[in-house]
Amino acid sequence: MPAVSTCLAPSCGTKVEGTVDPCPNCGGKMRTPRTVRAMGWLLLACGVFLVGLMSYLWVVLAPAMAHPGDLTGGTTFTGTAEQARTILTVFGAVLVFGLGSIGYGLWLIVTGRRSIAMMIGVLVLAAVLIAISWRAMAVLPG
Incomplete structure (x- = not known):
């Protein structure tokens, strides 16, 4: 094409x-296809950053959050089990959004064209992330 x-x-x-x-x-x-590909590289970089950061946080914090109040890995999570699940759910949602950004960024780079379906998919992921974060604000103290 x-x-x-x-x-x-x-x-x-x-x-x-x-x-x-x-x-x-x-x-x-x-x-132009060149500007679309530039946007793809930006989305790819943002997605890789989000996936890397959330993966790191998950690996470092999940063991302590799995056992609230216990000393695990040199640290103690002082929240409740529900708060730990909520925090890890938000981490997971951001990770999935980052994967969606990587996928759409790669699509833009390879094809040089936008895809309305993929754009809607990433926006739906963003809406789900916002909804999960909104719920998390109700569960977490503060």
């Missing part, structure tokens, strides 16, 4: 085969 550039102006939205800038219809800025 040949490269397609799309006008970013909401009133225009012209699609042109090939890499074109500016828009031949309205003179506005075009979304």
